[in-house]
Amino acid sequence: xxxxxxxxxxxxxxxxxxxxxxxxxxxxxxxxxxxxxxxxxxxxxxxxxxxxxxxxxxxxxxxxxxxxxxxxxxxxxxxxxxxxxxxxxxxxxxxxxxxxxxxxxxxxxxxxxxxxxxxxxxxxxxxxxxxxxxxxxxxxxxxxxxxxxxxxxxxxxxxxxxxxxxxxxxxxxxxxxxxxxxxxxxxxxxxxxxxxxxxxxxxxxxxxxxxxxxxxxxxxxxxxxxxxxxxxxxxxxxxxxxxxxxxxxxxxxxxxxxxxxxxxxxxxxxxxxxxxxxxxxxxxxxxxxxxxxxxxxxxxxxxxxxxxxxxx
Amino acid sequence: xxxxxxxxxxxxxxxxxxxxxxxxxxxxxxxxxxxxxxxxxxxxxxxxxxxxxxxxxxxxxxxxxxxxxxxxxxxxxxxxxxxxxxxxxxxxxxxxxxxxxxxxxxxxxxxxxxxxxxxxxxxxxxxxxxxxxxxxxxxxxxxxxxxxxxxxxxxxxxxxxxxxxxxxxxxxxxxxxxxxxxxxxxxxxxxxxxxxxxxxxxxxxxxxxxxxxxxxxxxxxxxxxxxxxxxxxxxxxxxxxxxxxxxxxxxxxxxxxxxxxxxxxxxxxxxxxxxxxxxxxxxxxxxxxxxxxxxxxxxxxxxxxx
Amino acid sequence: xxxxxxxxxxxxxxxxxxxxxxxxxxxxxxxxxxxxxxxxxxxxxxxxxxxxxxxxxxxxxxxxxxxxxxxxxxxxxxxxxxxxxxxxxxxxxxxxxxxxxxxxxxxxxxxxxxxxxxxxxxxxxxxxxxxxxxxxxxxxxxxxxxxxxxxxxxxxxxxxxxxxxxxxxxxxxxxxxxxxxxxxxxxxxxxxxxxxxxxxxxxxxxxxxxxxxxxxxxxxxxxxxxxxxxxxxxxxxxxxxxxxxxxxxxxxx
Numbered sequence: 001x002x003x004x005x006x007x008x009x010x011x012x013x014x015x016x017x018x019x020x021x022x023x024x025x026x027x028x029x030x031x032x033x034x035x036x037x038x039x040x041x042x043x044x045x046x047x048x049x050x051x052x053x054x055x056x057x058x059x060x061x062x063x064x065x066x067x068x069x070x071x072x073x074x075x076x077x078x079x080x081x082x083x084x085x086x087x088x089x090x091x092x093x094x095x096x097x098x099x100x101x102x103x104x105x106x107x108x109x110x111x112x113x114x115x116x117x118x119x120x121x122x123x124x125x126x127x128x129x130x131x132x133x134x135x136x137x138x139x140x141x142x143x144x145x146x147x148x149x150x151x152x153x154x155x156x157x158x159x160x161x162x163x164x165x166x167x168x169x170x171x172x173x174x175x176x177x178x179x180x181x182x183x184x185x186x187x188x189x190x191x192x193x194x195x196x197x198x199x200x201x202x203x204x205x206x207x208x209x210x211x212x213x214x215x216x217x218x219x220x221x222x223x224x225x226x227x228x229x230x231x232x233x234x235x236x237x238x239x240x241x242x243x244x245x246x247x248x249x250x251x252x253x254x255x256x257x258x259x260x261x262x263x264x265x266x267x268x269x270x271x272x273x274x275x276x277x278x279x280x281x282x283x284x285x286x287x288x289x290x291x292x293x294x295x296x297x298x299x300x301x302x303x304x305x306x307x308x309x310x311x312x
Numbered sequence: 313x314x315x316x317x318x319x320x321x322x323x324x325x326x327x328x329x330x331x332x333x334x335x336x337x338x339x340x341x342x343x344x345x346x347x348x349x350x351x352x353x354x355x356x357x358x359x360x361x362x363x364x365x366x367x368x369x370x371x372x373x374x375x376x377x378x379x380x381x382x383x384x385x386x387x388x389x390x391x392x393x394x395x396x397x398x399x400x401x402x403x404x405x406x407x408x409x410x411x412x413x414x415x416x417x418x419x420x421x422x423x424x425x426x427x428x429x430x431x432x433x434x435x436x437x438x439x440x441x442x443x444x445x446x447x448x449x450x451x452x453x454x455x456x457x458x459x460x461x462x463x464x465x466x467x468x469x470x471x472x473x474x475x476x477x478x479x480x481x482x483x484x485x486x487x488x489x490x491x492x493x494x495x496x497x498x499x500x501x502x503x504x505x506x507x508x509x510x511x512x513x514x515x516x517x518x519x520x521x522x523x524x525x526x527x528x529x530x531x532x533x534x535x536x537x538x539x540x541x542x543x544x545x546x547x548x549x550x551x552x553x554x555x556x557x558x559x560x561x562x563x564x565x566x567x568x569x570x571x572x573x574x575x576x577x578x579x580x581x582x583x584x585x586x587x588x589x590x591x592x593x594x595x596x597x598x599x600x601x602x603x604x605x606x607x608x609x610x611x612x613x614x615x616x617x618x
Numbered sequence: 619x620x621x622x623x624x625x626x627x628x629x630x631x632x633x634x635x636x637x638x639x640x641x642x643x644x645x646x647x648x649x650x651x652x653x654x655x656x657x658x659x660x661x662x663x664x665x666x667x668x669x670x671x672x673x674x675x676x677x678x679x680x681x682x683x684x685x686x687x688x689x690x691x692x693x694x695x696x697x698x699x700x701x702x703x704x705x706x707x708x709x710x711x712x713x714x715x716x717x718x719x720x721x722x723x724x725x726x727x728x729x730x731x732x733x734x735x736x737x738x739x740x741x742x743x744x745x746x747x748x749x750x751x752x753x754x755x756x757x758x759x760x761x762x763x764x765x766x767x768x769x770x771x772x773x774x775x776x777x778x779x780x781x782x783x784x785x786x787x788x789x790x791x792x793x794x795x796x797x798x799x800x801x802x803x804x805x806x807x808x809x810x811x812x813x814x815x816x817x818x819x820x821x822x823x824x825x826x827x828x829x830x831x832x833x834x835x836x837x838x839x840x841x842x843x844x845x846x847x848x849x850x851x852x853x854x855x856x857x858x859x860x861x862x863x864x865x866x867x868x869x870x871x
Contacts (some may be wrong), residue, residue: 151331287458524740
């Protein structure tokens with residue numbers, strides 16, 4: 001067969017070069033991913049969750065650095081300049097004492113975010129240890145510990161919170177303690193159920209037969225295999241802790257003035273609602289946007305971590 | 313079934329007992345509380361009255377027994393902040409308001425949530441899907457006290473549609489109920505929607521339709537009934553949360569319920585009142601949980617037969 | 619014209635691992651009064667086909683092509699809950715002219731409804747008490763043990779055998795022209811099985827599609843046998859031409 005005949009069968013434009021960026025597509029698709037790479041790959045697909053993550057990161061960075069370099073402080077009053085509208089000098093305006101609202105919002109972010117993350121971390125530790133022990137040891141030990149959980153669970157959270165505030169006074173430590181004392185029970189229950197179901201799986205038995213020590217089985221195999229729901233639960237604990245802090249400060253028994261918490265700011269702005277409604281807008285949007293973003297992150301993680309919910 | 317109810321009631325009593333014990337000893341831990349023996353902030357007469365009522369000169373175990381005995385015989389003592397007012401009277405005055413607001417919020421949440429969830433499970437209309445997504449988003453991100461403020465500002469002050477204070481006509485109930493119901497509505501509609509679309513595909517739906525039951529009737533009689541079970545499980549704790557979570561909403565809308573009494577008693581350090589209200593709230597929650605369990609056992613034989 | 623015809627029905631399921639083709643262009647025809655057995659290894663698509671003939675698709679399952687025609691009425695199977703209400707052309711014949719006995723007895727009854735109430739759905743036009751009375755009479759006719767008690771019981775409290783009897787009798791109650799039986803005798807003792815077969819045979823001129831794993835039953839009751847394998851109908855044979863051994867060897871493909 002001559003060359004000319006081949007040309008007749010295949011027109012010249014039958015093949016074309018792949019554009020550069022498409023060449024790598026198949027390579028990426030074939031690369032094997034570790035568990036967390038896979039989760040991150042799934043998470044990235046969710047646009048809303050990505051935007052929320054970026055928002056929270058910016059918020060954290062601003063909460064850390066803006067107060068360091070700002071010429072205003074959260075408590076410095078400027079009585080000559082109260083209730084100012086937003087301007088170049090005061091981006092969000094000033095409150096009735098002439099304090100810069102922007103910097104107060106940033107300080108509020110420090111309080112809210114650290115309360116949220118700290119509460120989530122403490123809950124995570126207590127929840128895993130308590131629930132893990134109950135699920136793993138079982139028997140009477142489990143029965144007694146879970147009855148305690150039941151009792152804590154059936155008393156409304158706000159009651160503890162208010163009682164704790166009463167005993168230890170209005171400061172960040174007692175807010176944290178109050179939030180933590182009751183919110184770990186949900187996680188403990190979840191961890192226990194997970195551990196119980198994982199304990200029956202064959203690999204746990206196999207590990208035991210192979211002679212791995214009890215504690216290693218508990219933490220390496222069991223918790224590692226039930227990490228998905230635990231991460232999601234912990235993520236969603238952050239907004240609920242932020243909510244509780246804002247609520248307490250709003251009622252006036254949380255972070256005390258002149259400290260700037262979003263809740264206290266909303267409470268102060270409440271009295272100015274009719275004359276200066278804009279002062280209300282800032283703390284309220286800060287609370288709502290943060291809660292929204294954290295919830296979207298939780299949803300995104302939920303989707304990325306749950307193999308059943310992953311979109312194909 | 314009776315055995316199940318009995319077991320739940322026993323558990324409830326045990327929980328209540330534990331709550332009372334915890335509250336009692338917490339109160340003794342607070343520095344400056346009359347129960348800690350440091351009654352310096354009180355007048356001599358009030359001091360004497362408390363010492364007598366709670367036998368503070370006796371050992372702590374005796375005090376504890378006295379407290380339990382007093383409580384179960386209905387003697388809750390008198391308020392220390394408002395001298396001489398019996399606590400039973402404060403509760404009797406405030407509870408009806410709290411109950412009315414809490415219940416109307418509860419009914420609002422259940423009706424709106426189930427309706428929205430069911431409609432969005434069936435409908436393919438874009439605006440209904442949009443509405444349910446919007447409510448779900450607002451519900452998780454806006455705290456009830458901020459939503460209450462927003463409603464006050466918009467409906468009460470700007471549009472002047474609804475009264476913003478007190479609780480004298482049916483119009484007064486609208487804003488507090490809506491404010492309290494917002495996040496439960498989001499939660500319930502999400503629950504209803506997901507469990508309904510799950511139940512719609514079950515084998516029993518196929519069999520019901522194969523028997524010739526019309527689609528709408530099969531949905532109403534079988535799918536909806538099964539889909540409601542997780543909602544009921546959520547509803548009990550919700551009722552309790554609505555009753556206790558009304559603290560701020562009550563003070564924002566100046567409703568003279570026990571929620572605002574509780575906040576006032578905490579800032580006023582009115583210890584007998586705090587103790588009584590804590591136990592009251594605890595019992596309400598425990599009762600709500602027991603009722604939920606009994607109702608879901610009645611609907612769902614799987615729980616009963618376990 | 620055939621009473622039931624399935625024309626090039628193709629169905630796939632979307633699973634985590636990817637799409638699975640459950641039915642690959644399945645076609646079959648059944649005449650009035652014909653008893654056909656449908657046999658094949660587990661997981662070959664028998665139940666999917668039975669559901670699809672009745673007009674149903676399970677969750678995450680989609681119909682790509684093909685139709686089911688019952689006495690001139692053309693239908694495409696649909697997923698419940700999704701777009702079931704639109705163009706469900708079997709709505710009027712289902713339960714009246716065509717009936718279905720499902721395989722999974724435990725899940726085929728609503729766990730939250732008493733058996734009596736679920737039977738009472740058959741008597742749509744009657745009053746409340748009339749319906750209950752008819753339900754008990756129905757259970758007596760089905761010869762279940764202690765009809766009154768079963769009427770008041772939840773499906774979870776009743777043995778699978780009794781449920782299977784109830785389901786078969788429910789299907790026959792309206793004297794349908796076609797009944798699809800998906801392993802209807804699996805939980806029955808030999809005596810009850812004979813009783814149910816006798817009930818089925820009382821209905822003269824009724825077509826039966828019997829999904830079964832028992833070659834003896836298929837040979838005894840049916841005139842023809844369809845063999846299915848991996849989502850296709852591989853063979854249609856007259857029962858008279860096949861020995862029980864032949865059938866067993868085909869089942870093990």
